[in-house]
Amino acid sequence: MEKFSIGSLSLPDDNMPLFIAGPCLIESRAMALQTADELQRISREQGVHFIFKGSYRKANRTSGRSFTGIGDIEALEVLAEIRQDYGMPVITDVHETKEVALAARYVDVLQIPAFLCRQTELLVAAGESGLAVNIKKGQFMAPEDMALAAAKVVETGNKRVMLTERGSSFGYHNLVVDFRGLAKMAESGYPVLYDATHSLQLPAAGQGVSGGERQYVLPLARAAVAAGVNGLFFEIHPDPSKALSDAATQIPLADFSTMVKQLLHLYRCVHALHSL
Template structure:
């Protein structure tokens, strides 16, 4: 499959550097977001030929298990922080949108608009994101078959935007559990869009801790290496300096040592199977 997508003035293309979408789940504070950008920047710079890093963080976690858990700083403050990171670290940025009205103002700052998994079939949201001309990353719904992910991509392309990507983040398997169908990666590749593998959400245990989701971060590197062997086009991973104290998705976020150890292993797997 051939593709070429401009992201923040850099080219993401088939066979080139893989996309590495990495950052904390949520903007917990300006200081924390800046600290995480610094930590990640230091760890990815030696792999500049292997990965095109995109910083990610959500300004609003609208889909929480409980209504009294933290959601983030909101759109205006979140965009201000993301713009600062973008400028100071010279890195493209990604964030989620949940409402159609958010697409235009968010696109004025970020390089990739992300459609959350539970909203991947929301036509108005997809069309609003497509209309901005920004790259649109669609998370595969936990309830959507791989062969059905062509529909969201079609909606974006029919709106005149060819820059759409699919991110695999696991499929619901009974209650409070997710599994990854690696054969589904092959199926989704037939839709002609870059395939990104969500290293950390695929090991999430949704709602598994009652008011919040659980997770198995220790399994995440193995899942990523299997996806690397398949030949995905990039990786999505949430990274936190103290995930056990994170305000969102702590149990499945990578700590910095796991993140640092994983990068060269992904490079080695790609080289071994290429």
């Protein structure tokens, strides 16, 4: 697997998993900075590397009445502030080709949402930005087909691509994770991440909002680490009960440090076994 950099981070790293973490949506500057403060503290304490995650706008809400953001420029400026003041790369998702040039001025990584992972023009535009691109696997996609999505980015000359598992549709209002898919995506030669919080959504199961089963986040994240992923993706929030999106699956900020510590220890054990 060919290594590449995102800011000061190198991926993949056999000694350290990449963590992408942050709120589902930039709800306010204060909330985002509070989250970044805690991630910086965990990074210093445990030596882990974070990419700060925050959607500057949500375009794929269940209901048209759902909160979608505080304003594009205002949210992107918060992300840029975190990148500058905390020395932490940042990632946000884009939904249309016209968003790419705007978002690319503020962030280090562009994310392709799962619903849009087959959108050729969007993938090409993201690749042409020159930024690293994280492609979420569609809930409807076979894992081996994600190599074709990645190829659309790579054909622009941009080889900095990551693939992220986030569960597959399992009937209505439910997702399931087939852990064979992590190994199948890894065969593509691109780093593979596991999205531990979105994988436990119950899509549109809550009367116009998505539900979720947050209590299973840690067991499934452990399973993903044991399966050999290169990184983990979490949505975290100071108070998930008050979150304006994905309230049922975001991890309480106060609990995240303990979770990271456990997963980091397991990651090192797994890679020690691989070296035997």
